[in-house]
Amino acid sequence: MTVATKSSAAPLTTRPQLRPITGLVNVLLSIKPLASFAKSRARKMMIDRAEDMGVYWRKEAAFLSEQNLEALRQQIENPALVYPDYYLTSFHAYDEGNLGWLPATEVEVAARAVHAKIWPEAKERGDQKLRDSFLDVVDRRIDQTQTPITAIVDLGCSVGLSTFRIRDRYPIAQMTGIDLSSYFLAVAMYRAAERKTQLKTVEPDSNQPDIRWIHAAAEATTLDDNCCDLVTLFLVCHELPAEASCEIFREARRILRPGGHLAIMEMNPKSEIYAQMPPYVFTLLKSTEPYLDSYFNLDIEQALIDSGFNSPTIDCNSPRHRTVIARAAETAIS
Template sequence: MLECFTILLLSSKFALSESVAFSYLASSMALCGASQQLALISGGNGHQRRGRISRSNRGPIKVQASTSSELGVYEEGRLERPDWSGQTPLSRLVGALISFKPLYSILKLGARQVLISTAEKKNISWRKLTSDILESDVYKELDSVQNPSIVYPDYYLKPFHAYDDGNLSWLAAAEVQPATMSMIMRAVPTASSVDEAKEIVFGNWLRRIKEHHLKYSGNPILDILDIGCSIGFGTRQLADEFPTAKVTGLDLSPYFLAVAQYMDKKKAPRRNAIRWLHGNGEDTGLPSRSFDLLSISYVLHECPHVAIVNIIKESFRLLRPGGTIVITDQASKSKVVQELSPVLFTLLKSTEPHLDEYHLTDLEEKMKEIGFVNVTSRLTDPRHVTITATVPF
């Protein structure tokens, strides 16, 4: 299956001209059948493992068996970040390929088709879940969540995730649910169902939050903010875990928030209803020191470096002394992420324009510079890292 993109690796190692690389890659894409691409995306490494860490002098972290009650321990790769990211020769080559507009259009279409087909092979009804939203009364929710005074940053107005309008469209909002379910299944490929994968991904994430807050703060969690909440997957998990807290989900896309609110109305009322807020995580306009827990999940890899720093600074301002921040995102040190096949990391980078900036940003050091203490990180599934930290008392 890797033969389809062997020429891409060869061109990166032997410095073929960009024009040659373009033609070879286009030919490879044409020869690579859908079934081969799907096998690449659904197979390979990434098996969920549990156990204690022991380091080998010759390689990455090894995992030994232990009781299932412990938080999963997952393998790190040999590098600080993937060699297909940042300013490496391979990364620059892939960037040059993606910048070639005719090829970018092919990659964008290919990425979307592979994602949908792979999801449906995992019994995720992508098309049905999408049509259920698009054919519903969700449109009535837009006016009640949209803030007409919002000024969108330039990066947010560009094509993104294979959508010409980025996150500012009904189609993007309608496809968040199946896309998230697909992401969760990719994170835990051994899971037999979405529910099982969610239990691992969200369970490990929530466990890290509670462990950190209990160890370094102990303050009651009364107010929670979820920055970049999308349609509220993680927001609802937080509301379920901390039912007495007041939870706010904030996002730049009013379409995402409309779907979040619509989905909430289909569920039984909560003791404390989630507040859905249209705002920019870089400058929320919310009062300082007004939250005990602040979450940023799967957001920062979608942002340029300046926005990443601004969001972390804003988070520090918003948290009360002793408050906990939790950031979950793609793990630069993940063995699975570092070993993505050429077809996968090329398709991934074609839909994630700021991925290089994200992987070049040392989040832990940046958080310390801004003022956070007790900064700790851990892989909470094979692909994602969860970083927790505290605002000093």
């Protein structure tokens, strides 16, 4: 793993590069029937490719959709929650964005398929490897003799992929997962129950605390001041306008104890992969990730300092991802 604080590659979006093919892609994407046709072709190709490498997309998503997830969704849903406007849009080529059963039942397989390409040799284990590479940086960067990690909040936890991997590293910490999608949280609760049953068979006396799931915005977690030692944001900031990321950093600072840490795992705008990506491919990517430009142009180090953190460390944990770790300044929130 390389340690990178700075890289010579400029963020992709700051370079003037609107070539004819990019313009053409933009025009095609603005014509609704063409965009829908392209989307459904791309979706079929992605699913077929995933299945070729052993991610049984259709079968696994169908299995999940047959479980009684709606009951779990109703249990977790906060009917008073007001969704931020930026959230109520299409993401990842799902018209319903993150608020529906199709995206919820496909998150796990999609993550395994997409992350299979990070390290060619890892194939469908790429997703786990990505999560582990993040946690390795967390282990290395946070001196637990100074700040023991006893309570963790995973913001934007989705169906729990990040939360469960973190839980496996910190088996007795208090864990909280927060997300705006009650559909995703329902899947997380289903998986948590499954994991609990498995744990009871191998370790009947296990005292592992249950994960607490909360349907809330990461900007307004509803948690107490100074209540945790580690806040994680795993692949969340690229789905946010920069101002929302900054608001979430301030909320993370509020709920962290002084000296606690915020750990962010994200796409690395300075990686060679994005710098060398043909602009029309980046345009296609942006058509499924509405806030990518905003994220790529965010000065994350400065934003963290402005939100009450010390200067962060930044490590490359994959050829195209970075882990940013910032320590909450010592002054307690009063």
